[in-house]
Amino acid sequence: MITLQIRICQGVRTRLSWADMGMMGGGGPSMMHWWAGRRKKPDTGQANSGLTGDPALEQPPVPEGPKDLRGRWENLKQSVSGTTAALPRVLRLVWDASPATTLGLFVTTAIAGVIPAAAAYTAKLLINAVVQGIAIHNFHQPDHETFAQVCACSPIGPFQSIQFSASA
Amino acid sequence: MIVALAIVQLALFALTALLGTIRNITQQLLQNSVAMRIQLMVMEKAASLDLQFYEDPASYDFFAALRPIQSNRPVMMISTAFGLVQTLLTFLTMIALLVAVSRCWR
Numbered sequence: 001m002i003t004l005q006i007r008i009c010q011g012v013r014t015r016l017s018w019a020d021m022g023m024m025g026g027g028g029p030s031m032m033h034w035w036a037g038r039r040k041k042p043d044t045g046q047a048n049s050g051l052t053g054d055p056a057l058e059q060p061p062v063p064e065g066p067k068d069l070r071g072r073w074e075n076l077k078q079s080v081s082g083t084t085a086a087l088p089r090v091l092r093l094v095w096d097a098s099p100a101t102t103l104g105l106f107v108t109t110a111i112a113g114v115i116p117a118a119a120a121y122t123a124k125l126l127i128n129a130v131v132q133g134i135a136i137h138n139f140h141q142p143d144h145e146t147f148a149q150v151c152a153c154s155p156i157g158p159f160q161s162i163q164f165s166a167s168a
Numbered sequence: 169m170i171v172a173l174a175i176v177q178l179a180l181f182a183l184t185a186l187l188g189t190i191r192n193i194t195q196q197l198l199q200n201s202v203a204m205r206i207q208l209m210v211m212e213k214a215a216s217l218d219l220q221f222y223e224d225p226a227s228y229d230f231f232a233a234l235r236p237i238q239s240n241r242p243v244m245m246i247s248t249a250f251g252l253v254q255t256l257l258t259f260l261t262m263i264a265l266l267v268a269v270s271r272c273w274r
Contacts, residue, residue: 083245086245087245087249090242090245090246091246091249093202093205093206093242094198094202094242094243094246096205097198097201097202097204097205098197098198098201098202101194101197101198101201102198102246104190104194105191105194105195105198105246105247105250106250106253108187108190108191108194109191109250109251109253109254110253110254110257111183111187112184112187112188112191112254113253113254113255113256113257113258113261114257114258114261115180115183115184115187116258116261116262117258117261117262117264117265118180119177119180119181119184120262120265121265122173122176122177122180123177124269125173126170126173126174126177129169129170129173130170133170
């Protein structure tokens, strides 16, 4: 007898017999009936998995967490301590998988951690320079650059100084 | 001076975006490597077991549940830990910068 097992909802199996449907015995529709299988508990009854069993597995029930505040706090402490204890093993697993990529991830993360301070310092220098420029423009303060400095910094500075001396 | 500082600021923002991209790519590569390593470890363990072991429903269920396991959890843990290090570095450098700037203003 060929038996189809149709999962119609989580944990409930409905067995549909082809003989009962009349496809093998020639019976009419009145003989067709469904019977719903009972919900199987994982530790009772016949095993429905293994090499000779159904390849589709029922997902284990998700345990519900505690409802009260103390229970939640205990759960949080347990999860934090468990994560902290498992971190070295996880780090070893990831390092064994690819040391270079792990190192690259750490280096990029570390550089990204320093950048905000560098950006803030650059912003400070930029704001100071802008404020100094506004003060020079509004109050007609002397610029600190001298003519010799401008000539030394400019690529055509020596020629300009020679031309300036000749014209004078 | 101002133009040079503006260019430096632009370069820093570009570097931030570039580092984010590189970090994402590195994380994806690491996830693939870790997933392959975990699969390899599971296969090696499965090959070393006796056939009698698989007729036990509990052990078979255990191995079947290992197949679709989320193999990106280790990398997510490591990435979160590195993120904590990044936050700590940012905090320390910002504190040092603020101390230095406050000394300059005295």
